[in-house]
Amino acid sequence: MLGIARTLVARDLLLAMRRKSDVATALLFFVIVASLFPLGIGAEPNQLRAIAPGVIWVAALLSSMLSLSRLFAGDHADGTLEQMLLGAAPLGVVVAAKAFAHWLVSGLPLVLIAPVIALQYDVAGPLYGVLALSLLLGTPILSIIGAIGAALTLGLRGGGVLLSLLVLPLYVPVLIMGAGAVEMAGAGLAPDGQLLLLGALLVVAAAFAPWATAAALRISME
Amino acid sequence: MNDLLYLHGYGFYVWGSYVVTFTLLAIELIVLRKRTQRK
Amino acid sequence: MTTQTQNIRWFWFSSPATFYPLAGTIAWVAGVLAAALTLAGLYVGFVVAPTDATQGEAYRIIYIHVAAAWMSMFLYVVMAFWAAVGLAMNVRLAFVLARAIAPTGALFTFIALWTGSLWGKPTWGTWWVWDARLTSELILLFLYFGYLALQASIDERRRSDRASALLALVGVVNVPIIYYSVQWWNTLHQGASVSLTRSPSMAKTMLLGMLLMALAFWAYSIAVVMIRARCEIRENE
Secondary structure: OHHHHHHHHHHHHHHHHHOHHHHHHHHHHHHHHHHHHHHHHOOOHHHHHHHHHHHHHHHHHHHHHHHHHHHHHHHHHOOHHHHHHHOOOOHHHHHHHHHHHHHHHHOHHHHHHHHHHHHHOOOOOOHHHHHHHHHHHHHHHHHHHHHHHHHHOOOOOOHHHHHHHHHHHHHHHHHHHHHHHHHHHHOOOOOHHHHHHHHHHHHHHHHHHHHHHHHHHHHHHO | OHHHHHHHHOHHHHHHHHHHHHHHHHHHHHHHHHHHHHO | OHHHHHHHHHHHOOOHHHHHHHHHHHHHHHHHHHHHHHHHHHHHHHHHOOOEOOOEHHHHHHHHHHHHHHHHHHHHHHHHHHHHHHHHHOOHHHHHHHHHHHHHHHHHHHHHHHHHHHHHHHHHOOOOOOOHHHHHHHHHHHHHHHHHHHHHHOOOHHHHHHHHHHHHHHHHHHHHHHHHHHHHHHHHHOOOOOOOOOOOOOOHHHHHHHHHHHHHHHHHHHHHHHHHHHHHHHHHO
């Protein structure tokens, strides 16, 4: 089963590399959105430092969500998805592999770029670690849960906006825990509770969401 | 009677809540009624 | 032999043809109950219950605010229940019931938000309070909207039924998680003092008024859902 997963991840990564613009777009969106807030709110350093965790997290949320429709669309268009449904590999494993590849391409770059954004917001030194860790734990959850929405809205008109409506309420706990962890650290308290909760959410999501996504795919493809 | 409407200054909020609530419920019933009569 | 007859009797009601007249009867009874309970609730709430010491007459909004909030959450769970039955046992009627519940649930969520806002203004001075319950209600409204939007955007009946059913299930599992995280968020940012939740020491008559209105809304919901389910059946058979 691990072999199947590895092959699928490699395939998705290869496909993503062929269309580097998709990767770059998500990353650029993240950076641009984060840059918009000071323009809208004002560049007062104390204010920016206070809103930085929230802004970075919301930008990560939106950026991750934008790239979700790509998750199944390509395979759906050329018939590969149907093959996967009929194939021998458990659909849950297939979905988990695709979500993981999606995260590598859309989520991990955000984790790496976030410190640069934090620099723009003059975030205090010790918080960088917590910020990166919270995003590292949180962005995979976004990909895994988002996959359910992507599967449900497969091939529908108005797909992108509908997908956002479906998926954003489910993202709220991740946002609260992720941004909250950084804010706790900023207030001098230990962020352990929030980070552990994020970890727990990740484990639970990874265990259950792929099966929900598989069920959604079967419903969408009947 | 005026006392009931004014409710020590809270009349707007209390009656605003009740009127909107029961109006919305009434609208729901009316829409549903139209639907049953349509077919 | 007994199990066979039991099974037949259970599934007998799941046929739209037999459900249709049953729903009509239930709707009538529930409707009358709703009217009676509303009158009783409003009488107790306004005539019998005393004025609140701290909030004055403004607190009388809670009779419909709390009742609507309870209904909004209760209806979502019931909707998810029928969604689960539909997916597990492939019974069309279950999907019909889930569809019929959603608009009423969304309506009560909106009412909870509206009345909450009108309660917050004289009590806390602002039209919106980011307290845990109101914020959770807002997210619940988004969950309802998502369900309705997904349903509306799929033309094919079977896929629409099953996709929205799955969404309802995913939603209901997330509701406790969302509620918990919003509660935590609320205490982190504002402290427990800013909250629209009534203190536990409420006059018995106030509680009675709230309970009566909650039951009234429940009876109303049953009536409306039955009527809507009948419409769905008629439009699709």
